[in-house]
Amino acid sequence: MHDARSSDPTRVGWMNAYPPPVEKRILVSDASAYRFPQIRWSFSHYQELYPTRPIDRGIGPIRPIDLNLRDDLDAISFTPTGSNEPMRWEQSLDKNFTDGIVVLHRGKRIYERYFGALRDRGHHLCASVTKSFVGTLAAWLIDEGRLDPKAPVIEWVPELAQSGFAHASVEQVLHMTTAIRYDETYANPEADIWKHLKAGGVFPRSASDQGPGSFSDYLLTVVQSGSHGEQFAYRTPNTDVLGWILKRVANQSLSDMISERIWQPMGAERDAAMQIDTLGFEFAGGGLLAVLRDLARFGEIMRMEGKQANQQIIPKSVVHSICQGGDQAKFKPAGYSGLPGWSYGYMWWHAHDDHQVFTARGVHGQTIYIDPKAEMVIARFASHPIAANAQIDPHSLPAYRALAKHLLREG
Amino acid sequence: MHDARSSDPTRVGWMNAYPPPVEKRILVSDASAYRFPQIRWSFSHYQELYPTRPIDRGIGPIRPIDLNLRDDLDAISFTPTGSNEPMRWEQSLDKNFTDGIVVLHRGKRIYERYFGALRDRGHHLCASVTKSFVGTLAAWLIDEGRLDPKAPVIEWVPELAQSGFAHASVEQVLHMTTAIRYDETYANPEADIWKHLKAGGVFPRSASDQGPGSFSDYLLTVVQSGSHGEQFAYRTPNTDVLGWILKRVANQSLSDMISERIWQPMGAERDAAMQIDTLGFEFAGGGLLAVLRDLARFGEIMRMEGKQANQQIIPKSVVHSICQGGDQAKFKPAGYSGLPGWSYGYMWWHAHDDHQVFTARGVHGQTIYIDPKAEMVIARFASHPIAANAQIDPHSLPAYRALAKHLLREG
Numbered sequence: 030m031h032d033a034r035s036s037d038p039t040r041v042g043w044m045n046a047y048p049p050p051v052e053k054r055i056l057v058s059d060a061s062a063y064r065f066p067q068i069r070w071s072f073s074h075y076q077e078l079y080p081t082r083p084i085d086r087g088i089g090p091i092r093p094i095d096l097n098l099r100d101d102l103d104a105i106s107f108t109p110t111g112s113n114e115p116m117r118w119e120q121s122l123d124k125n126f127t128d129g130i131v132v133l134h135r136g137k138r139i140y141e142r143y144f145g146a147l148r149d150r151g152h153h154l155c156a157s158v159t160k161s162f163v164g165t166l167a168a169w170l171i172d173e174g175r176l177d178p179k180a181p182v183i184e185w186v187p188e189l190a191q192s193g194f195a196h197a198s199v200e201q202v203l204h205m206t207t208a209i210r211y212d213e214t215y216a217n218p219e220a221d222i223w224k225h226l227k228a229g230g231v232f233p234r235s236a237s238d239q240g241p242g243s244f245s246d247y248l249l250t251v252v253q254s255g256s257h258g259e260q261f262a263y264r265t266p267n268t269d270v271l272g273w274i275l276k277r278v279a280n281q282s283l284s285d286m287i288s289e290r291i292w293q294p295m296g297a298e299r300d301a302a303m304q305i306d307t308l309g310f311e312f313a314g315g316g317l318l319a320v321l322r323d324l325a326r327f328g329e330i331m332r333m334e335g336k337q338a339n340q341q342i343i344p345k346s347v348v349h350s351i352c353q354g355g356d357q358a359k360f361k362p363a364g365y366s367g368l369p370g371w372s373y374g375y376m377w378w379h380a381h382d383d384h385q386v387f388t389a390r391g392v393h394g395q396t397i398y399i400d401p402k403a404e405m406v407i408a409r410f411a412s413h414p415i416a417a418n419a420q421i422d423p424h425s426l427p428a429y430r431a432l433a434k435h436l437l438r439e440g
Numbered sequence: 441m442h443d444a445r446s447s448d449p450t451r452v453g454w455m456n457a458y459p460p461p462v463e464k465r466i467l468v469s470d471a472s473a474y475r476f477p478q479i480r481w482s483f484s485h486y487q488e489l490y491p492t493r494p495i496d497r498g499i500g501p502i503r504p505i506d507l508n509l510r511d512d513l514d515a516i517s518f519t520p521t522g523s524n525e526p527m528r529w530e531q532s533l534d535k536n537f538t539d540g541i542v543v544l545h546r547g548k549r550i551y552e553r554y555f556g557a558l559r560d561r562g563h564h565l566c567a568s569v570t571k572s573f574v575g576t577l578a579a580w581l582i583d584e585g586r587l588d589p590k591a592p593v594i595e596w597v598p599e600l601a602q603s604g605f606a607h608a609s610v611e612q613v614l615h616m617t618t619a620i621r622y623d624e625t626y627a628n629p630e631a632d633i634w635k636h637l638k639a640g641g642v643f644p645r646s647a648s649d650q651g652p653g654s655f656s657d658y659l660l661t662v663v664q665s666g667s668h669g670e671q672f673a674y675r676t677p678n679t680d681v682l683g684w685i686l687k688r689v690a691n692q693s694l695s696d697m698i699s700e701r702i703w704q705p706m707g708a709e710r711d712a713a714m715q716i717d718t719l720g721f722e723f724a725g726g727g728l729l730a731v732l733r734d735l736a737r738f739g740e741i742m743r744m745e746g747k748q749a750n751q752q753i754i755p756k757s758v759v760h761s762i763c764q765g766g767d768q769a770k771f772k773p774a775g776y777s778g779l780p781g782w783s784y785g786y787m788w789w790h791a792h793d794d795h796q797v798f799t800a801r802g803v804h805g806q807t808i809y810i811d812p813k814a815e816m817v818i819a820r821f822a823s824h825p826i827a828a829n830a831q832i833d834p835h836s837l838p839a840y841r842a843l844a845k846h847l848l849r850e851g
Binding site: 044047048049054056057058076077078079080081082083085088090091150152236243245246273276277298299300302305307308309310 | 455460467487488490494499501502561563647656657687709710713719720
């Protein structure tokens, strides 16, 4: 099952009858919805598994993305990180358990593929790509002067006064430089990420579970460990705290903010949605569901300094703030050997390379990859068996880089 | 709380904070989501409570419904059934716990109001209005020759061979003339409807509940009581069986059928959705979520014999079949004293009156009311405290009739 072909969900036939036979069922209650290879189906059927809050695309027409399909991309060769064997672009798609991929060059679709359970009109779990939307909203509210990055978190969320966020500032959660005790190693079944996901209902709780039963209750239990502001540590609760702050600042749900500020103005392809817990708390850290071309639209707007055609969708100053990136010195101790010189800022990953690449990244390979120098945006959905980008990047980042170089060379 | 103003969900403040205080929470797990006055909020936030399957509106433009608002409707007077006191149309809205209402006259919007938790772009639970969509799909597949109304149910769903549907035909479930043991009295906490809803996850199941855990498993437990085909009895499992049959006939989900045959061609306002159980079985008996103007669009198409402008959305022959109605003689013994001379056929309610009225009806007052003679279509969402149209009709049917007469008189 550990390759893309044999785990192809349409081949396996998950949930493919009324009712599906027992061995083809995918349930939240037994945690199979979050297991590989079931995620190859469930990430493309998330509203069918969980409560969600719709993100309205509004009543306007869909903004078309011009098509300029090219057949020279599949043959592009790259060398995966840590390997001597070259690989073709086309091979990288299966290798990365890609569910869908769109490549824009100068705003036009030059490449588009869907696999397995995903179709062009289908929603997919964005996972931590969600964080980059939330970070963008935060930068926006800061830009509007409504949110002071130096303000303490508890100015907006006094409920956190007894938690590890009590002495953190807005910008520390925004750039994930808080020092909290939180193990996000998906491979460790005892890791905090699972308690977190259980609290929010993503993962089932046993009847005897005395732990927190909502995202917000979970955040109250997070404790400080070390000094805030000293170094970057990728911890999802930061985004949920940030989401909580934004909802208080804007007096609006994240779904409505995304709808009004991004989805409606950009002429989105389709309504999106946010996974919520039973108290209506949106999973800011990873709950966005969207169709792939809408991620591409958003990526293209970010590449164009907030503009779409002649319309400024996101203020240029907001995009500029984000593109400054985070603090590379604070990023370094986190030990991402595959991301040398990178930083994390405004909940985006910044390469600080000669292409000025910045990306949104989800834990099973979901991504928005923006290469300003190559005038290229890649949006990808994936359902990789290993929840760790360190396992996915070796066949992704060099492939993206090779594609960018190809476009720079061939035009 | 038992009037529309005091139960107004925005006034009460249900789920209106992050997180909401305990006394303002609405949960599926404690059944509060299905209790009055909480339904005044939950029926307008159903995707936030339950898993749902999206119904794609497609990529085309929204078909506008021309606006011709009139200010003479609120003052229309009618006499509620069983009363001597006249009531104004406007008063009837609160009396019926209306969440939203649209009136079309000759295809134009002459009246439109939203209350409480509902907005024009908001989804609402259609409840048994869903059945009329499913019945329309059935009539359509029959019209195409793909479904024989005389065929036994078990020709399509052999799983039901040991159930009360074993000897029923497709047309008996379609017109609800099966004889099954099923108590649909919502006021009785021991009624079968609650077991049915529990099986599908609409209503919470206790950990010790040994009953069926899915809609399809529930249907297997329904037993026959009497002879099929002799008289009408309104029983929701018939629609779920019909939905099961349609999915087998079309090899497609109900959501996809509604999307491809109705939502996309009619230029729907917004994606709709179907509530599903944990096995992906759509609640054909009551799980449609839609925005109000899309119900109005569908009603107008039905009024126009399947046409929208110059486009035949639903074949005329299908609408003609439906408009024949059901068997009045078989309807009569069911004892609906407020619906004299009516029938139920193709999962629509037919007045057989001088206006040729036919309607789709949901248990808390949701409706599509089509009056061909008055060239009028009414779409209404409501969250009436009493789950019984016999309690709602006295302030609805005479109001609709008075409105129709007014339009016929005033033009």
